[in-house]
Amino acid sequence: MLLDLRRAITVSIIFFVILGLAYPLVETGIGQALFNHQANGSLSANGSEQIGQTWDGPQWFHGRADGDDPTATGGSNLGPRSKELLDKYKERIAGLEKEGVTPHQDLVSASGSGVDPDISPEAAYAQVPSVAKARGKSDDQLRALVERHVEGPQFGFLGASHVNVLELNEELATLR
Amino acid sequence: MAFVWTIVAMVVVLALCWRYLGAYMVAVYEGRVRWLAKVERPIYRVIGADPKAEQTWKRYASSVIVFSAIALLFSYGIFRLQEHLPFNPEHMPGVEWHTAWNTSVSFVTNTNWQSYSGETTMSYLSQMGALAVQNFVSAAVGMAVAVALIRGFARKGSKTIGNFWVDLVRGTIYVLLPIAFVAAIVFISQGALQTLAGHAEVHNALNGASQTLPRGPIASQEVIKQLGTNGGGFFNANGAGPFENPTGLTNFLSIVLILCIPVALTYTFGKMVFSVRQGVAILAVMTVLFGGWLTMAAVAEQQGNPALAETGVSQPLGNMEGKETRFGALSSSLYNVTSTQTSTGSVDSAADSYTPIGGMAMLTGMMLGEVSPGGVGTGVYGILMFAVITVFIGGLMVGRTPEYLGKKIQAKEVKLAALGVLVMPITVLVLTAIATAVQAGKAGPLNAGPHGFSEILYAYTSQTNNNGSGFGGLSANTPFYNVTGTIGLLLGRFAIIIPALALAGSLAEKNAVPTSLGTFRTDKPMFVGLLTGVVLVIGGLTFLPAVALGPIVEQLSHGMFW
Numbered sequence: 001m002l003l004d005l006r007r008a009i010t011v012s013i014i015f016f017v018i019l020g021l022a023y024p025l026v027e028t029g030i031g032q033a034l035f036n037h038q039a040n041g042s043l044s045a046n047g048s049e050q051i052g053q054t055w056d057g058p059q060w061f062h063g064r065a066d067g068d069d070p071t072a073t074g075g076s077n078l079g080p081r082s083k084e085l086l087d088k089y090k091e092r093i094a095g096l097e098k099e100g101v102t103p104h105q106d107l108v109s110a111s112g113s114g115v116d117p118d119i120s121p122e123a124a125y126a127q128v129p130s131v132a133k134a135r136g137k138s139d140d141q142l143r144a145l146v147e148r149h150v151e152g153p154q155f156g157f158l159g160a161s162h163v164n165v166l167e168l169n170e171e172l173a174t175l176r
Numbered sequence: 177m178a179f180v181w182t183i184v185a186m187v188v189v190l191a192l193c194w195r196y197l198g199a200y201m202v203a204v205y206e207g208r209v210r211w212l213a214k215v216e217r218p219i220y221r222v223i224g225a226d227p228k229a230e231q232t233w234k235r236y237a238s239s240v241i242v243f244s245a246i247a248l249l250f251s252y253g254i255f256r257l258q259e260h261l262p263f264n265p266e267h268m269p270g271v272e273w274h275t276a277w278n279t280s281v282s283f284v285t286n287t288n289w290q291s292y293s294g295e296t297t298m299s300y301l302s303q304m305g306a307l308a309v310q311n312f313v314s315a316a317v318g319m320a321v322a323v324a325l326i327r328g329f330a331r332k333g334s335k336t337i338g339n340f341w342v343d344l345v346r347g348t349i350y351v352l353l354p355i356a357f358v359a360a361i362v363f364i365s366q367g368a369l370q371t372l373a374g375h376a377e378v379h380n381a382l383n384g385a386s387q388t389l390p391r392g393p394i395a396s397q398e399v400i401k402q403l404g405t406n407g408g409g410f411f412n413a414n415g416a417g418p419f420e421n422p423t424g425l426t427n428f429l430s431i432v433l434i435l436c437i438p439v440a441l442t443y444t445f446g447k448m449v450f451s452v453r454q455g456v457a458i459l460a461v462m463t464v465l466f467g468g469w470l471t472m473a474a475v476a477e478q479q480g481n482p483a484l485a486e487t488g489v490s491q492p493l494g495n496m497e498g499k500e501t502r503f504g505a506l507s508s509s510l511y512n513v514t515s516t517q518t519s520t521g522s523v524d525s526a527a528d529s530y531t532p533i534g535g536m537a538m539l540t541g542m543m544l545g546e547v548s549p550g551g552v553g554t555g556v557y558g559i560l561m562f563a564v565i566t567v568f569i570g571g572l573m574v575g576r577t578p579e580y581l582g583k584k585i586q587a588k589e590v591k592l593a594a595l596g597v598l599v600m601p602i603t604v605l606v607l608t609a610i611a612t613a614v615q616a617g618k619a620g621p622l623n624a625g626p627h628g629f630s631e632i633l634y635a636y637t638s639q640t641n642n643n644g645s646g647f648g649g650l651s652a653n654t655p656f657y658n659v660t661g662t663i664g665l666l667l668g669r670f671a672i673i674i675p676a677l678a679l680a681g682s683l684a685e686k687n688a689v690p691t692s693l694g695t696f697r698t699d700k701p702m703f704v705g706l707l708t709g710v711v712l713v714i715g716g717l718t719f720l721p722a723v724a725l726g727p728i729v730e731q732l733s734h735g736m737f738w
Contacts (some may be wrong), residue, residue, distance in 0.1 A: 004239050007223045008246035014219055019312045020305035027360045027396040031370030039370040041389055046380040050367055050418040053385045071295055072387045073413035075498035075526030076648035079627035082738040086483040099307055105489055109497040112416030112525040118501035157181035159424025160504025173382050
C-alpha cells in the first residue's frame with residue numbers, strides 16, 4: 001500500500017511533466033511555427049473569421065440568432081417544447097419581417113456554440129432581396145456575391161454547405 | 177448523400193483501426209513494443225516497478241484506487257491554487273471547493289462532466305496540467321482494466337492478471353500519446369487554437385461590434401479528450417465551438433478518434449483470447465446497437481424543431497436549434513450519438529435542444545451501460561460482464577453449467593457480473609429520485625414540464641455512466657448537484673472496476689474446460705442476438721418508466737408548450 005502510494009505520487013509527477021507540460025508546449029511550438037494564423041484564432045482586421053458577430057439592419061447579411069459573446073459560449077439549451085423558445089422565435093420572426101427579411105430557419109434558431117460564424121447558402125440567398133433594396137444593388141449582383149462565398153461540405157462529403165457571414169459582409173462593404 | 181459518404185469513410189477508417197490498432201495494442205500490452213523504451217524504462221526505474229512482476233487482482237485493484245486517489249488530490253490542488261501558479265494570463269481565481277471537487281472526480285473517472293464554463297473558470301495550467309493529464313491517464317486506466325479482464329479469460333491457473341503500473345505507462349505512451357500528438361497538428365491546421373497568449377480583443381468597424389476572444393492551448397487537449405473518450409470541452413460550447421472543432425474534417429476526425437480505441441479493443445480482445453471471431457461477435461453487438469441509436473437520432477433530427485414548426489417556418493435543414501451550420505443536423509447527430517454511446521460526452525450541438533426522440537437517443541444510449549462500443553476499456557469490460565450474464569441465461573435455458581471462452585461460469589462470476597451491471601441503474605434512479613424530491617434538486621432545471629425532469633435524469637445518467645455530456649440547461653454548478661453528482665461518478669467508475677477485476681482474478685485461476693458438442697458457441701449469430709437482447713432488456717426493464725416520464729411524454733404532447 002505504502003509502496004503504491006509512493007509510486008502513484010511519482011508517476012503523477014512524471015505524467016504532469018510529460019503530458020501536462022511537454023506535450024502541450026511542444027504542440028504550441030509546432031502550431032505557432034507551422035500554422036501561426038490558425039493557432040492564434042484566425043484573426044483578420046475585423047475579428048475572427050471563425051467567430052460569429054451580430055449584424056443589425058437590412059444593409060447587412062444577418063447570421064444565426066446568437067448572442068455572439070465568445071466569453072459565454074453555448075446554445076440556448078431550451079427544450080423543443082419550451083414556451084420560452086416559442087416566444088423567442090415569434091419575436092425574432094416579427095423582427096426579421098419588419099426589416100423585410102424572409103425568416104429562414106437559420107436566422108430564427110440559435111446555434112450550439114452561440115458564436116456560429118456561418119449560415120446555410122439558402123439563408124444567405126433568402127436575404128438577397130432585402131439587402132439589395134437597402135443598398136440599392138441589383139439582386140443578381142448580390143446573388144453572385146453569395147455564390148462566391150458558398151463553401152460546400154469539406155472534400156465534398158464532410159459536414160454541410162455554409163457561407164461565412166463575416167467574409168460575405170466584408171466583400172459586401174467593398175461592392176461598387 | 178454527403179452523409180452516406182461520411183458513414184462509408186467512417187466505416188473504412190474504423191475497419192483499419194480495428195485490424196491494425198487492435199493488433200498493435202496486443203503487442204503493446206504484451207510488452208513487445210519498444211520504440212519508446214528510452215522513455216518507458218526510466219519511468220519504471222523511478223517508480224520502482226518491474227515489468228516482469230505481476231499482481232494479483234487485489235493488488236491490481238488497490239493500485240488502481242491509490243493511483244486514482246492521488247490523481248484526484250493532485251488535480252484538486254491545482255484547481256484550488258491556480259491563481260498562485262504559472263500559465264494564468266487572465267488571472268483566474270482559485271476554483272470554488274465544490275466545483276473543484278466535482279471536476280477532479282469527474283476527470284479522474286474519465287467522465288468530464290463539467291458544471292463550470294472553461295472560458296471563465298480554468299487557467300491554462302489547470303487545463304493542461306490537470307484536465308488534459310487526466311484525459312490521458314484515466315483513459316489508460318480504463319484500458320488497463322479491460323486488458324486485465326481479458327487476461328483473466330485468456331490465462332489458465334494463474335494467480336496474477338498483469339501489473340497495473342506497467343499497463344498504465346504502456347497504454348499512455350505507446351497508444352494515447354503518439355495518436356494525440358499527430359491528430360493535434362491536424363486540428364491546428366484546420367483552425368483549432370494552440371497558443372499560450374491570453375484573450376484577444378477585436379473590433380469590427382463595419383458593424384461596430386467589439387468582442388473578447390478567449391484563447392488557449394486547445395488543440396492538444398481537444399484530441400485527447402476525444403481519443404480517451406473523456407469529452408470535456410476547453411470552453412463551455414465544447415465541440416460546437418469553432419475554436420475547438422472548426423471544420424467538417426475536425427468533426428469527422430473527432431468521431432473517428434472517439435471510436436478507434438473502443439472498436440480496436442474488440443480485436444485486441446479476440447487476439448488475446450486466441451479467437452478473433454469472439455471479438456467479432458462482441459463488435460457485432462456493439463455495431464447493431466450503435467446503428468439503431470444513430471438511426472433513431474438522425475431520423476428525429478431531420479423532422480425539425482417542434483417550437484419552430486409551430487410558427488410555420490419551414491425547416492428543410494432539420495432541427496437546427498443548438499446546431500452549427502458547418503456540420504448540419506445529420507453530422508451533428510452522428511457526433512452526439514457517437515459521444516453518448518462511448519462514455520465520451522463531448523457534443524458538437526446542444527443536446528438539450530434536440531427533438532424529444534433525438535434527446536432520448538442520447539439519454540437511452542447511455543442507459544444501456546456504455547457498451548456500444550463504450551469508452552476506452554470501459555466498453556470492453558462492460559460488455560464482457562453482460563456476456564457473462566448472457567451465457568448464464570443461455571445455460572439456464574438448456575440446463576447446463578455455462579461456459580465462456582473455455583472458462584466455467586459459476587455462481588461467483590455471475591454475482592460479480594450482475595453487480596457490475598446493476599450498480600449503474602440503481603445509482604442513477606436513486607439519485608434522480610432524491611433530486612426530484614428536494615428543493616435544491618428541483619431548482620436545477622431550466623426547462624419546465626417533462627423536459628425539466630429529463631434534464632435531471634440525464635445529469636445523473638451521464639455522471640454515473642462516466643459519460644459527461646449534459647442537457648446543458650440544468651444549473652448543475654451548485655453544492656447539491658456537484659456533491660450528489662460525485663456519488664454517481666465514483667460508483668459508476670470504481671463499483672464497476674472492482675467487480676471487473678475480481679472477475680478477472682477469479683477467471684484467471686480457473687483451468688479451461690474442453691469444448692464439447694454441448695458448448696454454447698459464443699462466436700455465432702445466436703450469441704450476438706442473445707447478448708444484444710440481454711443488454712436491451714436490462715436497460716429497458718430498469719429505465720423504461722423513467723424515460724416514459726421524460727422524453728416519451730414530451731414526444732406525445734402534440735402542440736403543448738411549457
